[in-house]
Amino acid sequence: MRFHDDVAIVTGAGRGIGAAIARQLFLEGCRIVVLDIDESSALACAQSIDPAGHRSLALSCDVSSKDTVARAFLRIAEKFDTVDILVNNAGITQDAMFHKMTLEQWQRVIDVNLTGTFLMTSAVVPLMREKKHGRIINISSTSAYGNVGQANYAATKAGMIGLTKTLAKELGRHNITVNVIEPGVIETGMLKTVPQSIKDGWLSMMPIARMGQPEDIANAVCFFASNESSFITGVELPVCGGFLIV
Numbered sequence: 387m388r389f390h391d392d393v394a395i396v397t398g399a400g401r402g403i404g405a406a407i408a409r410q411l412f413l414e415g416c417r418i419v420v421l422d423i424d425e426s427s428a429l430a431c432a433q434s435i436d437p438a439g440h441r442s443l444a445l446s447c448d449v450s451s452k453d454t455v456a457r458a459f460l461r462i463a464e465k466f467d468t469v470d471i472l473v474n475n476a477g478i479t480q481d482a483m484f485h486k487m488t489l490e491q492w493q494r495v496i497d498v499n500l501t502g503t504f505l506m507t508s509a510v511v512p513l514m515r516e517k518k519h520g521r522i523i524n525i526s527s528t529s530a531y532g533n534v535g536q537a538n539y540a541a542t543k544a545g546m547i548g549l550t551k552t553l554a555k556e557l558g559r560h561n562i563t564v565n566v567i568e569p570g571v572i573e574t575g576m577l578k579t580v581p582q583s584i585k586d587g588w589l590s591m592m593p594i595a596r597m598g599q600p601e602d603i604a605n606a607v608c609f610f611a612s613n614e615s616s617f618i619t620g621v622e623l624p625v626c627g628g629f630l631i632v
């Protein structure tokens with residue numbers, strides 16, 4: 387076991403990449419908070435990884451809402467004595483070419499992907515500073531480097547990289563590491579609306595020409611969450627089959 391009862395919060399963990407991260411951290415010895423805006427999927431995920439429910443907590447929470455985040459942390463404090471690991475994974479897309487993008491599309495994606503990361507991180511940092519230990523892992527995207535139709539999403543994912551590096555500089559002296567993973571094309575519900583022709587175009591640009599799986603991201607998260615990476619902070623790790631090689 388890589389972890390010994392560490393408490394890990396994974397946002398957007400009801401399905402997709404977040405569910406795989408929650409499962410793997412749990413199997414490696416963590417106690418897990420499965421947090422998602424969709425209560426039924428959070429419950430189903432927690433139930434599937436920990437049927438007895440002693441070492442997991444399913445929570446319905448919109449990460450973009452200060453009030454629901456505050457309520458979630460009250461519930462976490464009732465169940466668990468500490469927080470060791472935060473994975474800011476919850477994220478959405480609302481794609482449009484920039485000349486057609488509405489303020490609502492811009493704002494909602496900023497609210498969930500970037501402000502949600504801010505609110506969740508703000509809640510754990512005081513606990514981690516007091517404990518003098520913590521691991522924060524942000525899930526960005528290769529789209530941070532620009533992608534047609536994703537001005538809002540790319541801005542949030544690039545913002546997460548800047549936030550990660552700043553937090554790494556501020557929090558290192560408290561023994562808190564902060565790192566960011568950039569998934570490439572990962573086979574989840576998020577890609578369901580993307581036409582196959584576009585996915586084929588992406589695959590043709592990847593040296594490892596297969597769709598990534600949620601477990602590929604979970605493996606990288608477990609490394610950053612574990613003591614194996616205790617001297618690594620402020621790092622960007624693309625997990626994308628070589629998509630970002632220039």
Ligand SMILES: NC(=O)c1ccc[n+]([C@@H]2O[C@H](COP(=O)([O-])OP(=O)(O)OC[C@H]3O[C@@H](n4cnc5c(N)ncnc54)[C@H](O)[C@@H]3O)[C@@H](O)[C@H]2O)c1
Nearest residue numbers: 398400402403423448449475476477527569572574575576
């Ligand atoms: N799938 C990919 O190819 C890919 C590529 C790069 C980056 N990513 C990033 O990985 C993360 C997970 O993506 P995924 O593919 O698993 O997506 P997904 O859509 O399958 O799952 C996202 C989960 O987040 C939850 N969620 C949405 N809004 C929320 C909110 N306001 N508060 C709490 N939970 C919320 C959803 O209910 C869902 O369970 C996202 O941040 C995404 O941007 C995904």
